[in-house]
Amino acid sequence: MFVILFVTALTAYLAHELWWKRRNLPPGPCPVPVFGNLLSLNYPPPGYEAFEKWTENYGPVYTFWIGNTPHIMINTFDKLKETFVRDGDAYVDKKNPPMLQLFRGGEYGVMDTNGAKWREHRRFALTSLRDFGLGKNLMQEKILIEVQDVFRKFDENEGSETDVAIIFDNAIANVINQLLFGYRFDEAKQDEFVALKKIIDAPQDVFGKFHMFLAMNVPIFRKILPNAIFEQPDRQLANMCLDLWFAGLSTTTNTTTWAIGYILNKPKIQQKLHEEMDLVIGSDRIITTAEKNALPYMNAVINESQRCANLVPLNLQHATTRDIVLDGYHIPAGTGVVAQISTVMNDKQVFTDPEVFNPDRFIDENGKLRKVEELIPFSIGKRQCLGEGLARMELFLFLSNFFNRYQISPSFSGPPSLIKNSGTVIAPRVFSAIVRKRH
Numbered sequence: 001m002f003v004i005l006f007v008t009a010l011t012a013y014l015a016h017e018l019w020w021k022r023r024n025l026p027p028g029p030c031p032v033p034v035f036g037n038l039l040s041l042n043y044p045p046p047g048y049e050a051f052e053k054w055t056e057n058y059g060p061v062y063t064f065w066i067g068n069t070p071h072i073m074i075n076t077f078d079k080l081k082e083t084f085v086r087d088g089d090a091y092v093d094k095k096n097p098p099m100l101q102l103f104r105g106g107e108y109g110v111m112d113t114n115g116a117k118w119r120e121h122r123r124f125a126l127t128s129l130r131d132f133g134l135g136k137n138l139m140q141e142k143i144l145i146e147v148q149d150v151f152r153k154f155d156e157n158e159g160s161e162t163d164v165a166i167i168f169d170n171a172i173a174n175v176i177n178q179l180l181f182g183y184r185f186d187e188a189k190q191d192e193f194v195a196l197k198k199i200i201d202a203p204q205d206v207f208g209k210f211h212m213f214l215a216m217n218v219p220i221f222r223k224i225l226p227n228a229i230f231e232q233p234d235r236q237l238a239n240m241c242l243d244l245w246f247a248g249l250s251t252t253t254n255t256t257t258w259a260i261g262y263i264l265n266k267p268k269i270q271q272k273l274h275e276e277m278d279l280v281i282g283s284d285r286i287i288t289t290a291e292k293n294a295l296p297y298m299n300a301v302i303n304e305s306q307r308c309a310n311l312v313p314l315n316l317q318h319a320t321t322r323d324i325v326l327d328g329y330h331i332p333a334g335t336g337v338v339a340q341i342s343t344v345m346n347d348k349q350v351f352t353d354p355e356v357f358n359p360d361r362f363i364d365e366n367g368k369l370r371k372v373e374e375l376i377p378f379s380i381g382k383r384q385c386l387g388e389g390l391a392r393m394e395l396f397l398f399l400s401n402f403f404n405r406y407q408i409s410p411s412f413s414g415p416p417s418l419i420k421n422s423g424t425v426i427a428p429r430v431f432s433a434i435v436r437k438r439h
């Protein structure tokens with residue numbers, strides 16, 4: 001009797017998990033109870049290969065289960081244009097795991113809000129960036145102060161092993177902090193920087209770990225998560241600052257250090273960069289954005305670094321704002337949808353040998369920078385990164401000035417490993433290297 005009951009219950013459960021709950025959704029990999037398809041992202045990390053295989057098997061649209069929640073993945077550039085761009089309003093909401101609100105103390109900020117609150121604060125953030133001088137020289141001046149500071153630190157350590165990421169992280173934090181609070185972390189404020197980093201890195205450290213990534217997304221693991229860190233009276237303001245710090249610091253720092261890591265693994269590329277610098281700049285003077293178009297190879301290196309760094313293997317999760325029909329499937333309002341940009345940037349049809357770091361793919365037959373619209377590290381659609389302008393300016397000014405001034409070579413233990421761990425934003429391995437002035 002008991003056995004029959006058990007077998008019936010088990011059969012019903014499995015039928016529900018494996019068939020019933022999936023019956024109206026686009027086909028996709030079979031979810032495991034509790035975890036959905038998340039475990040596959042760790043074999044191997046950070047999950048690009050699983051996403052690529054599923055796109056091959058199921059096509060540009062398939063269903064991916066995050067825990068118990070289905071997400072419709074959009075995996076090719078054409079399909080993204082058809083959905084996130086041409087029908088943008090239908091894909092604009094965010095679908096947030098409920099624990100996120102616990103962590104923030106409610107629905108605040110810009111990254112995880114929806115509707116009028118999101119629209120208002122997105123506009124506010126963009127206007128503030130513009131007022132602060134983006135598009136004018138003011139922003140550039142602030143960044144160049146940090147470039148000089150980076151120079152000072154590398155000059156002091158010339159010839160000895162130096163932790164590259166720490167220096168850029170401090171400089172990039174200063175840029176964003178100038179913008180949010182009007183001051184930078186100079187020598188006297190290093191303690192404050194360290195304290196603030198601790199707060200900011202707490203979620204990063206926490207959510208960077210695979211078991212925490214699971215805990216975020218699988219309800220029964222939530223108990224191990226830390227409590228809300230935001231007890232401030234003005235939660236909207238606190239969360240807005242958190243968003244800009246969080247979204248703007250690790251992404252920009254990690255892209256910068258990925259670029260240097262790739263170049264340390266390919267000395268020829270540094271040589272070509274130096275040839276371009278010697279031809280176009282010819283001294284150790286400061287490079288400004290006015291010279292951006294004169295340095296196509298430098299730009300190609302930045303483009304390829306962003307493509308290969310491919311920082312978010314699983315992009316932020318959106319939700320449909322209304323019922324939609326996609327490839328004949330009726331998708332109800334509130335369903336998870338993801339612009340799968342990491343798969344697009346690894347698309348073999350567009351980027352031959354996508355696993356190879358090859359800046360020349362962005363140079364055309366006349367030696368000019370080639371525009372490749374499938375390069376979408378800042379995502380696409382109405383939620384596209386609002387810091388793109390700032391990030392591009394920082395990447396160009398930090399990297400071009402760095403490579404104009406220095407020759408960098410691997411530490412005694414060799415060039416940094418390029419192997420990726422799993423996580424939300426994929427940080428490179430921490431590494432040190434040796435810099436020498438070129439002029």
Ligand code: HEM
Nearest residue numbers: 111247248251252255316377378379383384385386387391
């Ligand atoms: C190389 C650097 C950066 C990369 C690769 C990057 C990438 C991204 C991506 C992929 C998204 C998700 C878009 C989506 O939901 O589909 C995003 C959103 C966002 N980014 Fe960035 N980002 C960078 C730098 C920055 C900077 C410097 C800032 C701030 C000043 C910033 C602020 C934001 C914000 C606030 C959002 C949420 C926008 C919204 O939900 O409306 N990012 N970014």
Ligand SMILES: *[C@@H]1O[C@H](CO)[C@@H](O)[C@H](O)[C@H]1NC(C)=O
Nearest residue numbers: 165249250254257427428430
């Ligand atoms: C990645 O970003 C984090 C957060 O800003 C930073 O602490 C870390 O040093 C960065 N790692 C590398 C290698 O760039």
Ligand SMILES: *[C@@H]1O[C@H](CO)[C@@H](O)[C@H](O)[C@H]1NC(C)=O
Nearest residue numbers: 299302303371372373375396
């Ligand atoms: C490549 O990088 C340059 C800036 O360094 C940027 O202006 C350009 O838009 C990038 N290309 C693509 C396709 O994103």
